[in-house]
Amino acid sequence: MPQSRSIPNAITIDEKANPYRDCIQGLANQPITVVRLLRDAVNENPVVASDRKFAVPEIRDVVGRLVENRPRIAIIGGAPDHPAHLLDRPQALMAAIRIWEMGGVPFLFHVPVICDGTAQNNIGQSYSLASRNHTAAAVNITFEGHSYHAAYVIAGCDKSPAAVVAGLAAADQARKYRGDQAPVWAVFAPSHVLKGGEIPDGTRRLLDKIADDADRAGHDDLGGDIRENMRYILQCTSDEAFAGLLDRARLLGIIDGKMERRVLDELAGATCDSKGGICAFNGTGNSSRTMLAAFGLTPPELELLTDVPPYAAVAAGIDALFGVFNKAEYAISNLLKRNFANFVRIHNATGSSSNMLLHLPFMMRYAGFDVTIDDYQDVRLKTPVPEIFAHSLTENRDTFVLAQQMAEGKNRGMESIYRVLADLGVAMDLDAPTVLGKTWGERIADLEKPVDLSLGDKSVIRATPVRKRSGVDVLTGSFFENCAVKTSGMSDHLIEHFDNHVFIVRYYENEHVCNADFASPDLVTRLIETDGVDEDLIAAVVRRNGGNRVDMDAPKDMLAQGHLSFAFVIGGQGPEAYGMPEMFSPSQNLRHHRILEASSMLITDGRYSGVTKGACIGHMVPEAFSGGGIGHLRDGDVLRLDLTKNMLDWLDRDAFLAGTETAGSPIDLADRAPLFAERQKRMVARQYDIAASNVMDHVSNAARGIVPGVVDRRAVNPWRN
Known part of the structure; x- marks a missing residue:
C-alpha cells in the first residue's frame, strides 16, 4: 500500500486553494525534490531510518499527498559558510523523515546568513542589516511561490532568525487578505551553542609578558586591560578586544608588528569549536534564541542544545506543528501579537541585545502590526522587570553552561524564566498561546522550582534578581x-x-x-x-x-x-x-x-x-x-x-x-x-x-524597524489584545 495512504487519521489542511491540485505544473515538478530529499535522509541517517523502518516513497505517493492537501512543510536552513549552520544538514534530514512519517510533505531550502563577526569592522557590516530585509523577502518569496503551509526553521544567529520570522509573518498576512488559504504555522529550532575556546598556554605566556612589559614601560592601564581580557572565554568578541589592545601595545613600542600578528593568529586558530554553533555570549544570536522561545515558537526540546539534536527532539518539533494545524490561534502572526509584551519583559530581564530594538518592530511590522520602539518603552515603563540572568563570560556562566544546566534538568529554559518572573509579581500574560498548543500558564503549572537551588552562584537563571535595573x-x-x-x-x-x-x-x-x-x-x-x-x-x-x-x-x-x-x-x-x-x-x-x-x-x-x-x-x-x-x-x-x-x-x-x-x-x-x-x-x-x-533606500527609520516603505505603510493593525 502506498505510504501516502498508510497514515491513520492523516491531517489535511483546511483551505479553499490547493495549487498542487489545481495547477498540474507544480504537481509535476515538485515530487522529485521530495523523493530526493527523503532518499538523502535515509542514506545519511541510516540508523534513524532503520529504527523507524522508514522506506523512501515513490513519486506517486508524493503526488497523492499533494493532491490530498497534506501539510506541505518547508525545512529552512542557513548557508554552511556561517558557523551556526555547520550542522544543519543532519537535523534537516531528520526533520524530513518525521514530516513524511506524520503524513506531511517535506521540502528543504536554505537562506544566506552573514556572520556579523566576519563582517565586523569592514565593508561587510554595510551589507549585514540589508541582508535581514533581503532574507525576509527571500523566505517569503520561496514560501509563497511554492505554496507551503508551515516551516521547521533551523535558526542561526545575528539577524537571520528575525528575518525568517518576518518573511513567514508576511506570508501569513497576505493569506489573510486573500482569504482562500490557511494561515502560516512555524516551529523554530535554534542552532546549538558554540563552546567557547581557551587561550593556548604559549599564547597566554606571550600576553602575560606583553602586559608585564606595559607595566614596566609606565602603561599599567594597558597591562591591566590585557589581563582583564584574558579572563574572558575565547570568542571572536574577545579577539576583537585583543586586536585593539595589541594595536595600542604596538603603537607604544612595547611589541612590533610581527609579534602583534603572531598573537592574533594564534588566538584566531584556537577560538571556534569544530562543531560550530551560536557563540556563547549573550549577543544577538542568543538574544534571538531567547526571542524565539519567548514568543512561544520553540519547543523546549529544541531550545538550548550543545550539539545536533537527537531524533526525538526533532520529532517533538514536528509533532508540535502537526498538533496546531488548522488552528488559527497558533498561526505565527497571532503568536507574535499575543506574546509581544511578554517578550519585551523577558528581553529586559535577560539583559539581551540592543539589536532587538530594531528586530522587534521589524518583525511586528512585517506581521502587519503598528509597532515602534515607543511600544517597547511603554511596556518597559509600565511593567518594570529586574535582571534575572547572571550571565558571565569570566565566571563560567555563559550560554553554553546555561544549555548544560538545562540538559541536566537544573532549569527548564524559557519556562523557568516565565515562572521566575511570574513568581516575582511581573505581569506576564500566562494566557498567551505557544506552538505546543498550550498557554504559558499550562506549560509552567507543574514547575514549582524553576531553578535547582543546588547550583547556587553557578546558576545562569536566578530566582532572586541580580539587580533591579536591566535591559535596554x-x-x-x-x-x-x-x-x-x-x-x-x-x-x-x-x-x-x-x-x-x-x-x-x-x-x-x-x-x-x-x-x-x-x-x-x-x-x-x-x-x-x-x-x-x-x-x-x-x-x-x-x-x-x-x-x-x-x-x-x-x-x-x-x-x-x-x-x-x-x-x-x-x-x-x-x-x-x-x-x-x-x-x-x-x-x-x-x-x-x-x-x-x-x-x-x-x-x-x-x-x-x-x-x-x-x-x-x-x-x-x-x-x-x-x-x-x-x-x-x-x-x-x-x-x-x-x-x-x-x-x-x-x-x-x-x-x-x-x-x-x-x-x-x-x-x-x-x-x-x-x-x-x-x-x-x-x-x-x-x-x-x-x-x-x-543600499537601504526608502526604508523606515530605526524606531520603526528599518523596513521597506510598503511594509511600513501596511503595518496598521493594533498589537494590543
Whole structure:
C-alpha cells in the first residue's frame, strides 16, 4: 500500500486553494525534490531510518499527498559558510523523515546568513542589516511561490532568525487578505551553542609578558586591560578586544608588528569549536534564541542544545506543528501579537541585545502590526522587570553552561524564566498561546522550582534578581527623537556615575578614525586639544561632574576619575547613509580601555553588537543622512545625559560656561548648516562603497524597524489584545 495512504487519521489542511491540485505544473515538478530529499535522509541517517523502518516513497505517493492537501512543510536552513549552520544538514534530514512519517510533505531550502563577526569592522557590516530585509523577502518569496503551509526553521544567529520570522509573518498576512488559504504555522529550532575556546598556554605566556612589559614601560592601564581580557572565554568578541589592545601595545613600542600578528593568529586558530554553533555570549544570536522561545515558537526540546539534536527532539518539533494545524490561534502572526509584551519583559530581564530594538518592530511590522520602539518603552515603563540572568563570560556562566544546566534538568529554559518572573509579581500574560498548543500558564503549572537551588552562584537563571535595573532604555532628547542605550551592559557604578553627567563632543564620520584615536599613544593630548575645547570648558565640565580639582598638567587623572568626560560621536552610520553597521570595534576598545570606560561614552546613528558593554548609545533617529541633529554636532559641543529621566540633551555652550544649562538643538545654529552640507556630500559619496542593490533606500527609520516603505505603510493593525 502506498505510504501516502498508510497514515491513520492523516491531517489535511483546511483551505479553499490547493495549487498542487489545481495547477498540474507544480504537481509535476515538485515530487522529485521530495523523493530526493527523503532518499538523502535515509542514506545519511541510516540508523534513524532503520529504527523507524522508514522506506523512501515513490513519486506517486508524493503526488497523492499533494493532491490530498497534506501539510506541505518547508525545512529552512542557513548557508554552511556561517558557523551556526555547520550542522544543519543532519537535523534537516531528520526533520524530513518525521514530516513524511506524520503524513506531511517535506521540502528543504536554505537562506544566506552573514556572520556579523566576519563582517565586523569592514565593508561587510554595510551589507549585514540589508541582508535581514533581503532574507525576509527571500523566505517569503520561496514560501509563497511554492505554496507551503508551515516551516521547521533551523535558526542561526545575528539577524537571520528575525528575518525568517518576518518573511513567514508576511506570508501569513497576505493569506489573510486573500482569504482562500490557511494561515502560516512555524516551529523554530535554534542552532546549538558554540563552546567557547581557551587561550593556548604559549599564547597566554606571550600576553602575560606583553602586559608585564606595559607595566614596566609606565602603561599599567594597558597591562591591566590585557589581563582583564584574558579572563574572558575565547570568542571572536574577545579577539576583537585583543586586536585593539595589541594595536595600542604596538603603537607604544612595547611589541612590533610581527609579534602583534603572531598573537592574533594564534588566538584566531584556537577560538571556534569544530562543531560550530551560536557563540556563547549573550549577543544577538542568543538574544534571538531567547526571542524565539519567548514568543512561544520553540519547543523546549529544541531550545538550548550543545550539539545536533537527537531524533526525538526533532520529532517533538514536528509533532508540535502537526498538533496546531488548522488552528488559527497558533498561526505565527497571532503568536507574535499575543506574546509581544511578554517578550519585551523577558528581553529586559535577560539583559539581551540592543539589536532587538530594531528586530522587534521589524518583525511586528512585517506581521502587519503598528509597532515602534515607543511600544517597547511603554511596556518597559509600565511593567518594570529586574535582571534575572547572571550571565558571565569570566565566571563560567555563559550560554553554553546555561544549555548544560538545562540538559541536566537544573532549569527548564524559557519556562523557568516565565515562572521566575511570574513568581516575582511581573505581569506576564500566562494566557498567551505557544506552538505546543498550550498557554504559558499550562506549560509552567507543574514547575514549582524553576531553578535547582543546588547550583547556587553557578546558576545562569536566578530566582532572586541580580539587580533591579536591566535591559535596554529608549532615550529622547532636545536634538533627536529617540535612541537606545543598553543599560544591562553598564555596571551599576557606571549607571550611577553617568546619571546627570555632561560630556564634551569629539566627532567622527567613520569608526576607523575613532579606533585610531583610541589606540593612539597620545590619546589624552588629542582629547584636550580637540577643536573647540579649552581650559574654561574643561574646568566647567570637571566641576559640573563633581570634580573638585582641575589640573591641566594632569588631564589623564581627570579622565581616570571620570570627571573630564567625552562623548565620542560617530555620525553618518545610519541605515540610509551606510547600511547601519555595528560600531562594535570602537565599543570594545572603549570597554577595554579603563581610562575611557571610566570617563566617556559612544554615540552613533549606527548600531552595536549584542555583546556590547559600557556606555554605548545607538540607533539615533533621525539619522545624520536625513538631517538629524547628530549630523549637526561638532567638536566641543556639550551634551547632558540623564539616565533617571532617559534624556540626552544638547546644551548651549555659552550658557553652560556661564553656569546655566539650556537645552536646545545644534540644527538651530546658523553656522551648522554649511557644516552639515559638507558632511552630507561626503555621506553621499561614501554610499558608493556599497553596491547599489544593497543600499537601504526608502526604508523606515530605526524606531520603526528599518523596513521597506510598503511594509511600513501596511503595518496598521493594533498589537494590543
